[in-house]
Amino acid sequence: MTGSPSAQGGISNETRSGWATSELEPAQANTHADPRAEVVYGETAGLRPQPNDPGSVADLQTAREMIADISERNPNVYSARPNPQNPIEMVMWRDAVQASRAAQQWDLPADVRHFFLNQAGVGPPWPTWSYGRSPYATFGPFVNVGGGDVPRGGWTYIYIYRGVR
Amino acid sequence: MMVTAAILVALGVSASTLDGACTDGQLQAYCENVAEVRGAEDLDHLLERPADAAACLIKQLHIVRTPVLKPEDRGRLRDDFRVIWSLRALRYMTHGKNFVASPGSAQLGVKRRQFLTKRSKEEVPFFAVWMSRDIIYVAPEAAQRSIIDQWKRWYEVEGHVYHYREATSYDDWYF
Numbered sequence: 001m002t003g004s005p006s007a008q009g010g011i012s013n014e015t016r017s018g019w020a021t022s023e024l025e026p027a028q029a030n031t032h033a034d035p036r037a038e039v040v041y042g043e044t045a046g047l048r049p050q051p052n053d054p055g056s057v058a059d060l061q062t063a064r065e066m067i068a069d070i071s072e073r074n075p076n077v078y079s080a081r082p083n084p085q086n087p088i089e090m091v092m093w094r095d096a097v098q099a100s101r102a103a104q105q106w107d108l109p110a111d112v113r114h115f116f117l118n119q120a121g122v123g124p125p126w127p128t129w130s131y132g133r134s135p136y137a138t139f140g141p142f143v144n145v146g147g148g149d150v151p152r153g154g155w156t157y158i159y160i161y162r163g164v165r
Numbered sequence: 166m167m168v169t170a171a172i173l174v175a176l177g178v179s180a181s182t183l184d185g186a187c188t189d190g191q192l193q194a195y196c197e198n199v200a201e202v203r204g205a206e207d208l209d210h211l212l213e214r215p216a217d218a219a220a221c222l223i224k225q226l227h228i229v230r231t232p233v234l235k236p237e238d239r240g241r242l243r244d245d246f247r248v249i250w251s252l253r254a255l256r257y258m259t260h261g262k263n264f265v266a267s268p269g270s271a272q273l274g275v276k277r278r279q280f281l282t283k284r285s286k287e288e289v290p291f292f293a294v295w296m297s298r299d300i301i302y303v304a305p306e307a308a309q310r311s312i313i314d315q316w317k318r319w320y321e322v323e324g325h326v327y328h329y330r331e332a333t334s335y336d337d338w339y340f
Contacts, residue, residue: 043297074296074336075283075284076280076283076293076294076295076296076340077295077296077297078276078279078280078295078297079279114296115296115297116296116297116298116299117297117298122237123235123236123237124236124237124299127236127296127299128202128203128299128339129296129299129335129340131203131204132204149235149295149298149300150298164335165333165334
């Protein structure tokens, strides 16, 4: 991650690494109604950390927490829920629920309201709405296995923006 | 709307019309390239002659037949992006004015429906944006047609007397 260290909220990378593989009871994960987690899942379910890189695991989870926080102040986000019969989707869902819970513990500055995903070298490197601004925080690169709206590849970045008015 | 028009006539203000409006070549060219703007500051130029600019922008509105516009399509679908940016510019210079219409019974798909109906299930805007992908979801054609008509009617009634001023948030004109 680059950007504001304060955005880490004093939570250690070790703890964050643990979150990404932590266990929720399956029933809890299935039935838990959590709009923030649904946004985290909808926005990031196709992303994976870099293989054998605990720092990447922690980075991805921190980015998910920021997305969870932002989802409460910006409605232009995508929400989705997993297929409970799909074990891979359920792993991503559990990470999303954990990120939502962690986001309750700390708040980003109120004017951190936007984020953008980009596969390096594909499409515009930043959205028009961010023109002239440097990201508040940058996470990645991650592996995008989901394809679809962001091209598949190993160089997916998440950019968090502050002060877009 | 008829009442407003009657008041304008009583005040000696003629209703605005798109016919014969937007004749300035420089302004026309600016509006034709409105999709090339890089931020809100670029749109401030339109506020120097807002009624003429609004006429130019409204005249270039038309039905967009591509339901999902991705950032990488800007070169290939310039005409569609020009429509979206014309609406963004209109919203910007009218402090966020937005028109909506019934989505009808069109099949929209999961993501398109989710973004277009975020504020209301009964009425959709011309377009909605997935922030993190900068992907534009476009309303069904019947809704587009209605919204274009609403902009034209608005201009006829208020176009020359409207108190134009810029939107203060991207949320009010971009998304």
